[in-house]
Amino acid sequence: MLKINNLTKRYGDKKAVDNLSLHIQKGEIYGFIGHNGAGKTTTIKSCCGILNFDEGDILVDGVSIKDDPLSCKKKIAYIPDNPDLYEFLSGIKYLNFVADVFGVSRQDREERISKYADMFELTKDLAQPINAYSHGMKQKLAVISALIHDPKLIIMDEPFVGLDPKASHLLKQTMREHCDRGGAIFFSTHVLEVAEKLCDKVAIIKGGKLITSGTMEEVKGDASLEHVFLELEGEKDA
Numbered sequence: 001m002l003k004i005n006n007l008t009k010r011y012g013d014k015k016a017v018d019n020l021s022l023h024i025q026k027g028e029i030y031g032f033i034g035h036n037g038a039g040k041t042t043t044i045k046s047c048c049g050i051l052n053f054d055e056g057d058i059l060v061d062g063v064s065i066k067d068d069p070l071s072c073k074k075k076i077a078y079i080p081d082n083p084d085l086y087e088f089l090s091g092i093k094y095l096n097f098v099a100d101v102f103g104v105s106r107q108d109r110e111e112r113i114s115k116y117a118d119m120f121e122l123t124k125d126l127a128q129p130i131n132a133y134s135h136g137m138k139q140k141l142a143v144i145s146a147l148i149h150d151p152k153l154i155i156m157d158e159p160f161v162g163l164d165p166k167a168s169h170l171l172k173q174t175m176r177e178h179c180d181r182g183g184a185i186f187f188s189t190h191v192l193e194v195a196e197k198l199c200d201k202v203a204i205i206k207g208g209k210l211i212t213s214g215t216m217e218e219v220k221g222d223a224s225l226e227h228v229f230l231e232l233e234g235e236k237d238a
C-alpha cells in the first residue's frame with residue numbers, strides 16, 4: 001500500500017532523511033518511532049506529497065507520488081502533528097468542506113459524520129467554531145475529517161497527543177478496524193507502550209537513517225519495545 005524506496009531529503013546541507021526504505025502492506029498498522037528530530041515528520045510529509053524530496057521514490061498503491069500526486073492523495077488521509085484547522089469554520093462546515101474536496105456523496109458523508117462524531121462524542125460541538133475547541137477536540141475533528149472519504153491509507157503524525165483515554169481507545173479501535181477491512185496505517189509516535197500493543201510492524205529511525213524494522217516480534221523479541229529502542233539508540237552513539 002505504501003512503498004518508500006531509498007528516500008533522501010535534505011534541508012540545505014543537512015540530510016533529514018537518509019536512504020530510507022519501508023514497505024507498509026494492506027492490513028498493517030505500522031509504527032514509526034525515533035528521537036526528536038530523527039526525521040519522522042519529514043518522511044511522513046514526503047509520503048503525503050506535502051514535501052518534495054531529493055532522492056528515491058514513494059509509491060501509494062503502486063502509484064508514484066512524484067508522477068501522480070493527485071491520485072495518491074485521493075487514497076490517503078493525513079493527520080498532522082498539530083491540528084491546525086480552519087479556525088473560523090464550525091466543526092460541521094469543516095467536515096463538509098473536506099467531504100467536498102474529496103467528492104464524498106451526501107449520503108456517505110452524513111453517515112460517516114454521524115458515526116464518527118457520535119463515537120468521539122463531538123456531535124453537540126459541531127456547530128461551534130473551531131477556535132472554541134480544545135486541543136483534544138481539534139484532534140478529534142482532524143481524525144473524523146480523515147475518515148470521511150474512506151481512505152485506503154491513513155498516515156498520522158503523533159495522533160494520540162491531546163486525546164483523552166477514551167478517545168485514544170476509540171482511535172486505536174478505529175485503526176484496527178480500518179486495517180481489518182484491508183486498509184493500512186503508517187503513524188509516528190513517542191508512546192512506545194501504545195506502539196508495542198497496537199502495531200503489527202515497527203520501524204526505528206535515528207538521524208534520518210533506518211536502524212531496524214520488522215514485525216513487533218522481530219524487532220523486540222522478548223524484551224519491551226522501550227528497552228530495545230533505548231538500547232539501539234545508545235548503540236549507535238557508541
Ligand SMILES: Nc1ncnc2c1ncn2[C@@H]1O[C@H](COP(=O)(O)OP(=O)(O)OP(=O)(O)O)[C@@H](O)[C@H]1O
Pocket residue numbers: 011016034035036037038039040041042043
Ligand atoms: N523546514 C526545515 N528546515 C530545516 N531543517 C528542518 C526543517 N524541518 C525539519 N528540519 C530538520 O530535519 C530534521 C528532522 O526533523 P523532523 O521534523 O522530520 O523530525 P521528527 O522525527 O519528526 O522530530 P519530532 O519527534 O521532534 O517531531 C531535524 O534535524 C530538523 O531540525
